[in-house]
Amino acid sequence: MEAPPVSAMPVTGGAVNMMEYLLQGSVFDQALESLLHRLRGLCDNMEPETFTDHELVYLLKGQQGNPFILRARRSLSHPTSPWHLRYLGQPEVGDKSRHALVRNCVDVAASHSLPDFLNEMGFRMDHEFVANGHIFRKGAMKIVVSKLSRILVPGNTDNTERLSLSYLVEQSVLAPAGQDTMSEEMRSFAEQLKPLVHLEKIDPSKQRH
Numbered sequence: 001m002e003a004p005p006v007s008a009m010p011v012t013g014g015a016v017n018m019m020e021y022l023l024q025g026s027v028f029d030q031a032l033e034s035l036l037h038r039l040r041g042l043c044d045n046m047e048p049e050t051f052t053d054h055e056l057v058y059l060l061k062g063q064q065g066n067p068f069i070l071r072a073r074r075s076l077s078h079p080t081s082p083w084h085l086r087y088l089g090q091p092e093v094g095d096k097s098r099h100a101l102v103r104n105c106v107d108v109a110a111s112h113s114l115p116d117f118l119n120e121m122g123f124r125m126d127h128e129f130v131a132n133g134h135i136f137r138k139g140a141m142k143i144v145v146s147k148l149s150r151i152l153v154p155g156n157t158d159n160t161e162r163l164s165l166s167y168l169v170e171q172s173v174l175a176p177a178g179q180d181t182m183s184e185e186m187r188s189f190a191e192q193l194k195p196l197v198h199l200e201k202i203d204p205s206k207q208r209h
Contacts (some may be wrong), residue, residue, distance in 0.1 A: 018174040020088070020105035021182045023190055023199035026166040032145070035169070035196045039136045039143060042192055048134035048145075052076040054157050055131060056115065058123035070123065072114050076130070076157060082109040091202075098180060099187035101201050105174060130160050133167065140182075141189060144170045169197050 027035050040046045054074050059067040071086040089104030110117075115125075133146030146168050149160035171190060173182045190199040 018105055019177050019179070020103055021100040021173045021175065021179075021186060022103070022202070023100050023171045023186055024202050025169045025197045025199040026164075027145075027169060027197045028166050031196060032167055035145065035167075035193070036134065038193060038196055039134075039145070042189070043136040043138045043143065045137055048136050050077070050132075050134055051146075052130065052132040054128065054151075056128040057126045058118050059126045060121070060123045070118065072110075072118065074112075083112060083114040084108070085110045085114060098183045099201060100173075100183035102180075102183070128154070129163070130157055131168075138189060140173050140175065141186065142172050144168075144172070146170075169199065171199050 036048070039048070052075070054076055056072045058070045058072060060070075061067040069088070071088070072083055073086065074083045075081045085108050087104075087106040092102045118125075128151050130149045130151060131146045132149075133144060136143040136145075148163045148168060150163055151157060152159045152161055171186055173186060175182050186199075193199065
């Protein structure tokens with residue numbers, strides 16, 4: 001079963017229906033400080049924002065085709081903040097000369113009863129994880145460096161195990177449809193992060209749920 005590439009973007013404000021331009025890569029734990037140092041020099045905020053989020057991935061299975069996927073996320077650092085519900089569309093196949101993956105993104109704030117609401121609507125939680133890390137910004141671009149951890153006991157975010165010995169690095173821009181110059185700007189920025197990290201356009205056919 002295929003699904004959109006996993007995204008570990010932290011909880012952000014707003015309720016939007018935009019296109020997301022995305023590049024992804026990873027760095028080993030031992031290279032983290034070097035990457036953060038490089039990002040401090042390149043980005044607008046020398047000291048990054050930090051986050052710790054809990055994400056639950058819900059599926060609604062139809063009679064045919066792939067299931068409908070929604071992502072519910074809450075901040076563990078700020079427990080009184082609203083939950084966020086996110087829909088990520090299938091990547092556009094269109095112009096292969098684009099340097100970034102492009103997909104529809106809908107992000108809305110929600111109350112703390114969001115999981116109960118999704119269950120009542122017929123959705124079932126497929127998996128959950130904790131993401132924690134750093135957020136850098138460069139103009140409209142956001143660069144997120146995060147560590148992903150699996151939850152060993154359902155719902156218990158204090159009992160986790162790291163998924164790998166590396167950090168996920170995501171460079172993204174939210175923009176209205178048709179802003180394809182964004183992908184060129186992203187490519188130029190990503191070039192400045194080499195050889196510390198190679199940010200790439202993800203092939204969705206290689207992403208398995």
